[in-house]
Every structure is written in C-alpha cells, then in structure tokens.
Amino acid sequence: MQKAFKVTLIPNHKQEILINKSIGCAKFVYNHFLALKQELYQTEKKTLTYNACSQRLTLLKKEIEWLQEVDKFTLQNSLRNLETAYKNFFADLKKAKGKKGVGFPKFKKKHGCKQSYKTNLTNGNIQVIKNRLKLPKCGWVRFHKSQDVIGTIVNVTVTRTLSGKYIASILCETEIEKHPQVSQNIGIDLGIKSYLVTIDGEVVDNPKYYRIQKRKLRSYHKKLSRSVKGSNNRAKAKIKLARTYQRITNLRDDFLHKLSTRLIKENSIICIENLQVANMVKNHKLASSITDASWSKFVAMLEYKALWHDRIVQKVGTFYPSSQTCNHCGFINPLVKDLKLREWSCPSCDNYNLRDVNASLNILSEGLKILTAAVGVPEALNACGELVRPGAIQAELVEAGITRL
Ligand SMILES: [Zn+2]
Incomplete structure (x- = not known):
C-alpha cells in the first residue's frame, strides 16, 4: 500500500535557492517540450513520444548548463507529467465527446499557482532520519515533525505554496496495520x-472554518485590490491572503481526517x-x-x-x-x-x-x-x-x- 506523508520543510538559505532552482528547471523543461510538441504537430503533424523527448532532453542539458545543477529525476518527471497531461486530455476527449473536459495541456506559469518538482529514490539519495529529509543536491533538510514517516520511500514531491512555504510529500510503500474487524x-x-x-x-457539527475567517479574508482581499501592482505591500497582502486560505484548508483537512478515521475504525x-x-x-x-x-x-x-x-x-x-x-x-x-x-x-x-x-x-x-x-x-x-x-x-x-x- 502506498501512503503519502506531508511535512513542512525548514530549508536553509542555500537549500531554498536549490529548491527554487529545481522548481524553475522542472517548469522550464515542461514548457519547452510542450512548445516543441505543439510546433511539431502544427508544422509536420508529428507527435513526440516520451522516449524521443527524453533523448532530446539529454542534448538540451548539454546546451543549457544550469539544467545540470538540479537532480536528473526532476527533469525526467517533468516530461512524465507532460506525457500524463496529454494522455488525460485524449482520454477525456473520447469520454466527454465534445463536452467540456480536462482541456489541452497548458503552459506552467511563473506566478500565481502552486509550484513543485518531483524526485525519485535511487541508491539512498532520499532518506529520512528523525526530523531531517535528505534530498538529492540539497542534502539534509530539516522539517517540522508531526508524524513518523513509515515505509520505503518511493518518491518525494516538493511544493512551494502560494504563501511561500515548502511542503514535501513523501510517498512510501508501507504495510498498514489494519483495524480489528467489527460488526457494526x-x-x-x-x-x-x-x-x-x-x-x-x-x-x-459543521465547523464552517471558511465562514469564521470570512471577515479576515474580506479585509485582505480589499487590501490586495487597493495596493499598487508590483509594490511591496501588494506582495505582502498576497502572502497574508494565501496564508489565511492555507490555514482554513489545514483546519478543515484535520477535521475531515479525524472524522473519517474514527468512522472507519x-x-x-x-x-x-x-x-x-x-x-x-x-x-x-x-x-x-x-x-x-x-x-x-x-x-x-x-x-x-x-x-x-x-x-x-x-x-x-x-x-x-x-x-x-x-x-x-x-x-x-x-x-x-x-x-x-x-x-x-x-x-x-x-x-x-x-x-x-x-x-x-x-x-x-x-x-x-x-x-x-x-x-x-x-x-x-x-x-x-x-x-x-x-x-x-x-x-x-x-x-x-x-x-x-
Ligand atoms: Zn411509517
């Protein structure tokens, strides 16, 4: 059984730069090959397979030096994501028959959405010891420990949230200890x-976290809309708003997890x-x-x-x-x-x-x-x-x- 453990990372300055670089490179590769695939299709009606992309990526890395600064799985996973986006699009096209579905793969934007990269395990390049996570290139990154990470690590996805936090989702192959059988x-x-x-x-009772935070959200939205584009205040207001939304999601997820766990037990x-x-x-x-x-x-x-x-x-x-x-x-x-x-x-x-x-x-x-x-x-x-x-x-x-x- 696979289970994902989410932890909040506390990277030092160097590590933060590397994580951001990895996210940037992952996005670059994704957008580069999406553009290439589109162009090839428009001009020659040809498609580019994952393997063909992978070969071109090797050449591209020789041309663009900074792509070598990040872990190689990060870039490969980007190609895989692109492949999946295409597959989902075509699968949905068949199923939906003209109705609005998944949509054509889009270019990844620099701002305004969650940014992430994924890396896989080989030869102990990813490890967890106590409250430290070893990531390729980054080394040992500290994290807030809220639960034990149990099982064999398969891969790790590092996400930078809109509020500027770094979250690692550690996917593990794990044996889950089953609850005893009940008859109810x-x-x-x-x-x-x-x-x-x-x-x-x-x-x-319905906790209604959103409603409780509504006034706060409204005031942050106001501050944001009144601020000047590109100003420091605007950036601050954006982060405050994103943090409040994140808090609501966290509180709600916690509530849903506790409730579903109890009912299943x-x-x-x-x-x-x-x-x-x-x-x-x-x-x-x-x-x-x-x-x-x-x-x-x-x-x-x-x-x-x-x-x-x-x-x-x-x-x-x-x-x-x-x-x-x-x-x-x-x-x-x-x-x-x-x-x-x-x-x-x-x-x-x-x-x-x-x-x-x-x-x-x-x-x-x-x-x-x-x-x-x-x-x-x-x-x-x-x-x-x-x-x-x-x-x-x-x-x-x-x-x-x-x-x-
Ligand atoms: Zn009756």
Whole structure:
C-alpha cells in the first residue's frame, strides 16, 4: 500500500535557492517540450513520444548548463507529467465527446499557482532520519515533525505554496496495520446544518472554518485590490491572503481526517449518499456552505481508508428519497420535502421520525440492499427485505476483492 506523508520543510538559505532552482528547471523543461510538441504537430503533424523527448532532453542539458545543477529525476518527471497531461486530455476527449473536459495541456506559469518538482529514490539519495529529509543536491533538510514517516520511500514531491512555504510529500510503500474487524454498520446523512448525522443519532457539527475567517479574508482581499501592482505591500497582502486560505484548508483537512478515521475504525459497512456536489454548487445560495463542507473530499477519505482497513463504503443513489421515506414502514411522506420540517409522525404507522436520523437509517438499509444484490446472496435477506447476516456478506465481499461498487 502506498501512503503519502506531508511535512513542512525548514530549508536553509542555500537549500531554498536549490529548491527554487529545481522548481524553475522542472517548469522550464515542461514548457519547452510542450512548445516543441505543439510546433511539431502544427508544422509536420508529428507527435513526440516520451522516449524521443527524453533523448532530446539529454542534448538540451548539454546546451543549457544550469539544467545540470538540479537532480536528473526532476527533469525526467517533468516530461512524465507532460506525457500524463496529454494522455488525460485524449482520454477525456473520447469520454466527454465534445463536452467540456480536462482541456489541452497548458503552459506552467511563473506566478500565481502552486509550484513543485518531483524526485525519485535511487541508491539512498532520499532518506529520512528523525526530523531531517535528505534530498538529492540539497542534502539534509530539516522539517517540522508531526508524524513518523513509515515505509520505503518511493518518491518525494516538493511544493512551494502560494504563501511561500515548502511542503514535501513523501510517498512510501508501507504495510498498514489494519483495524480489528467489527460488526457494526452505519448509515450517514450529510448535511449543512450539522456536518453529518448517524443512525445512532450522533450529530457532528459543521465547523464552517471558511465562514469564521470570512471577515479576515474580506479585509485582505480589499487590501490586495487597493495596493499598487508590483509594490511591496501588494506582495505582502498576497502572502497574508494565501496564508489565511492555507490555514482554513489545514483546519478543515484535520477535521475531515479525524472524522473519517474514527468512522472507519468503528464500522464495517458505511452507507452514504452519492451527492452530486458539482450540481449542487450551482445553487449559489448553498454554494459557499457546501464547498465549506467539502463532502467529496470526505467521501474520498472514507473510500481510501476503507481500502486500507477492509471496510466497505457503499454509496446510495442521489435520487433515493432518504428523507421522505419512513424507515419503519416505507411510507413516502411528500410533506418532508420541506427542509424546515425537522421531525414528523408517520401518517401510516405513526412512527416518530427525526428527519436526519430517519434519513441515515434509510441510507443504511438501501446501501445494504444494493450490496446484497451486488454479491448475489439472496438468502441474506429475510421476507421483509431486511439484512440478516451483514457480517457474512462483508466477509464475502472482502474475499471477492470488492471494496468499492
Ligand atoms: Zn411509517
């Protein structure tokens, strides 16, 4: 299993110069070959393969001396990235059939975006000892230690953030110690008022980091727009703004990580709505709250952690009326479409339903139904369509290597 460990580097002055040089060279190579490929295609309708680019890179390094100052993998990885960008573009072109997709590879800009370079491991050129990371050419760079880097290093990507920090993402091949098996399954209803509500009635509040920092962000945006282009104040305002955004992202990621880790540890099967966030964000009133909630990131975390620990994340269709259905008798109550209706008595069976808990219970039973159908274990359902042996199904799914449907 591969796992990335992110650490904040504390480079000395010399190392900082080298990191910036590496980023610059990586960008130069990328842009140089993108231009070359475009030109060749326009003039001779020819394409340039990765190997052809690689041969030309060797010649280019003889011509341009400063390209030799950085690690050779950095430059090769740049070519690989370009190759991937082209592949993604063509793959998406086929799939999207004229719809707006990934887009043609773009030239990398000097400013205004994250800048990075990637280097690979050979012969101990990359190592981690305590709070130091050995990087090719740079030597031992200190970093803030927040977690142990475990496993065999595969590669390292060094990124300079907009706020001027240097982050190393160390990708390792590692054995993950699996959580012990549990029998509890859970349904989760995602929301805006509360981040999520579970079948047990647990309510996790939405932290809304973005909203809390909104005033700060607004004032920094103002300062930036009032400053003179190219001035020192403008550069300072830019960094302050980027730092605030970075802080929000960090706080939110931390929250999402803790929550997803706990849910994966405590549950065997996790059923969740398949939200089409992209569509929902078009609704502007809800937009900032939804992006703040970053549901898709959360679901992605649940999914990859489920793979690590042999858990199952089952998504339930967006159009399944999880809120309107009474979990007790299956009656569909159209009145519940009204978002303000937080609790209701079922007109059919008189069951008292709390809106979000009822939805999560429905999501769980619908998810388990989909799972049973997928594995084809009809005897696992009783006459009422309820799941009799969730544990057995989970075991069969894991055995069949199905962790995602
Ligand atoms: Zn009912």
